[in-house]
Amino acid sequence: MERTRFIAAAPIRSAFEAWQVVSKLLTDTLERSSLVPGGSVSKELTTLKGLGPALIAGGHLESKGLVLVDKGLHLTIRVVTADAALEVEENLNPVPGGASATEGWILYIPPAGPLDGAVATAVKDSPHLSRGEPPTSAPAEKSGDASPSIIDLNALRSLGNKS
């Protein structure tokens, strides 16, 4: 399911503080999954420690935003400023779907004009950060990767034996 979260930057909070909020939202969402080791997300995001606030300050996350994509997850994070920041209703709770995130999560960073070069350098060696165009929806389950059964058919059959 596609979801969008809005984060308020100036004048509500500085670009640096807003980036911290973004980082925490990503960390809280992904690290609920048993497949994403604790501390691994914030470690990955340290690459963007200086660049993230710069992207916010330059308004590069206002219209397109960051896009987090994984199986069952398609989250756009837009950081807004000025009047929009004063009016936005923030939801900073972890995003549904995070608990089943995989090690294959990818955070797509939108085009950032003069910062593109710096972004390219930052994401170059990262398996989780990308400058590419994000997919429009969460990736579909692979064929043969059937959803685990919720109902135990043997237990269900035993209901018939009781009656």
Add this chain to the structure above:
Amino acid sequence: MEVGELIKTACQMPDPRYAKLWDAIVVDRSIKDRLLYSAALSLRLRAVLPFEATALHGLALLYGPPGTGKTTLARGLAYQLAPLTTRRKTRIIEIDPHGLMSAEHGQSQRRVTELLTEYIPTMVDDGIPTVVLLDEVESMVVARSQASLAANPADVHRATDAVLTAIDSNASACPHLFFVATSNFTGAIDEAFLSRVDVAIQVPAPDVAGVLAILKATLEAMATAFPPLGQLARSPKLERVARALDGTDGRRIRKTVSEAMLGRLDTVIQPGDLTVEDLISAAGRIQRSEQITQAKSGGRNGKN
């Protein structure tokens, strides 16, 4: 009020507090079977097939007169479902429907959306099959065709829209969610909500045999503290009381026993001295008060 405060209950099954609820409700066996099978089938199909194939929203509606055990059945469902799941675990979440509606413009819709599409999906992100109880659902999904904008602010209409949207999105995004809505006033429920219901199950007032079973169960439960009531529970004369209470809802039938006890000071002091005659007198008083209530409401509940 924070959205999280709208959650009245969130607990994981099997929880011993819920163990006896299912059996405590005396209804035709087919009603319980239909509810349990519909939940099991919904969870089974939606886990492996897309919504386009199943058209299942994961939504059951229990309707019928007040006091017939709809809410208790819904609570008991989560317990009954747990041993049928591969993880042997389920969860029940109960929403306070009245808290969802806000006097502040736009807030009802916002709360509904946040609760049903963000808060609850996050709570159930662990994949544990979850029963969400929407009790007295008519207060959440007001029939837009009957509601006037003069009497109902636009916010109420938007809140109904938000519930429908949330039900649609959860149908495919959360196949392990199963909503159980209850209502004793289905005429007030929005038609679009009713069309999303996978299974509508009527929970009627018990027949004479049902009344007798409820009376016996109530007396036997009280016999743990007042043993002579156990003998009364086995009396063949109890059927006379059951016939006198025919058409009365389950909650009222249970209250008949205490109503009978308060008819005499002796039985207030020593409830074990209760007799069939006490129960018949109490049944008469209850039937008379029911008639007065029905006359006052103009048969409003007859809309079920």
